[in-house]
Amino acid sequence: MKLDRTSFAILAMGAILLIAGPQLPSWMVSMLNVSLCYGTVVLGMMLLMRNGIVSFGHGLYFCLGAYAAGLLDQMLKMPDMLLMVGAAVVVTGVVSAILGLLLAKYRDIFFAMLSLAFSMILYGLLVKTASLGSTDGFNVAAKTVGGFAVAPESQRLMVYSLAVVFATVSAFFLHSYLASHQGRLAGAIKDNELRVEYMGASVMRVVHRNYVISAVLAGIGGALMAVNIGHIDPEMTYWPQSGEFVFVAILSGTGSVFAPLGGALVFEAIRSFAYEYSPNTWQMVLGITMLLVMIFLPGGLWSLFTRKREG
């Protein structure tokens, strides 16, 4: 694995966020924390979009990751943050490997619809499962990290640091993957699948692998979100949640792994401020932003940077 400028920049970003954590005001820590969870999910969305695929059901893995984390606490009484993320990775990995076999053949609107159907199936199951709190969900609390107990007063900072670490590691590996031979096939598939097949690569296999990676990233994001918020409910797999991920991915653009992380922060900032100043119109603000980005910046916010560099 060769390290380029971006890899170092990712590691530097992670280090800065970790060091700055204790000094930042608490509202900023919360905002960064949520953005990092979202950003991790959207990293996966970006990977799919590089293949020319948009999932309208990634809430499925976001929710599965969160429930995997929650059940570890609830049923197995193992409220360890690292184990929770590990459980999320295993569960989302297995489920996406199976569903991916079906989905990898689908494109465009049919991919969007089938992924939507899968996420709504989980929603339908969860809202009727009384033992998991139905529509109310249940609370999740993480008390240890890798076996070491965390003092309640440093809990928030610990959750934040963990989000920084996982988002950084995810972005780091995704960047290396995208730069690798296999990763570069994504763009080729978007351009022309037939050509990729003729050149000897299996489109199915690449799409399947990318789907599983993106699902696992969504699962990590979901588990981090569960311990961050401390509560999970079926809304995490309801379609507007999946729509929000697509929204952030469109807003960010697919130019670099920094785009989803930055885009998630911009999204969270817009949402917090719009919610603060006009609680009844924050969705409208989001919708108008989305339209403006799609019309004037089809490459997302990231294209602002690349354009400058080229010019």
Next chain:
Amino acid sequence: MSQFIAVLVDGIVYSSWLFIIAVGLTLIYGVMKILNIAHGSLYALGAFTSVTLCGLWFNAGLPPMGSYLMLLLSAILVGLVAGPVIERGLLRFMYGKDEVVLVLVTYALFLILEDLIKLIWGVDPLFITGPGGESPYSLLGNFEVAGLTYPNYNLVLIAVAVATGGALAWALAKTRSGKLLLAVIHDREVSAALGINVGRIYFVTFTIGAMLAGVGGALTAPTVSVVTGMGAEVIVLAFAVVVIGGLGSLPGAALGALIVGLVRAAAVHYLPEVELFSIYFVMAVVLILRPKGLFSGAEVRKI
């Protein structure tokens, strides 16, 4: 036995309701290739408008029977106002873009309309009831099947669904505009080259589609509490219906509505835990076995 009949009656009523909502969605997709998420908001707009108009009607002390006119008027109003504004103001600039991009445009529109509704009508649940407690839902009396009582309003739903489906099928097959529409569906560019005003066809189609969403909302309003977020709930159901039947297919929407309606009614009566699950399970199974839906013909060659 009586439970089986109850499933049938509930299923057919629910199917009719689903069809009224889904038919506009499938019409717009069939002609314009836009899978319109904002259809859910137009549905909600229809419901909220009818609450206001019926409220005005009841408050003016006019005969309660006229409230049905107000329901109809609400649907027409939504179609004639929201339809043209959205099509001319936004969608017209998006034609020719990727289908997925168009879905996202309508998703943005959905977010905007959801808040617009909150701004106009507030966030409290609303009901259609007159000063004496009259509601279009109960005005017509009841009917009995196998010992179970149903409001006659359900028959109105069935009648409207059958009439809408019949009228659309007739218009597509028998009228000149319908034939022009089919030509545009088949090949937009050749139709334009032959002198069909494609822009106008799109405009009219979207207006009719919006009106149908409004009809769905207006007819639903008397039966439920009208709340924000009702559009989000309905639009995925409508997606399930049109995807099962085949996107853009009129008989497909009817079949999809029947399947979803009966499956849900059976689930509600026999196994309430799987009510929502069953609908999306059917949707997933159909997509897996027949990705283009049950009513998809052979793909027309484009090259």
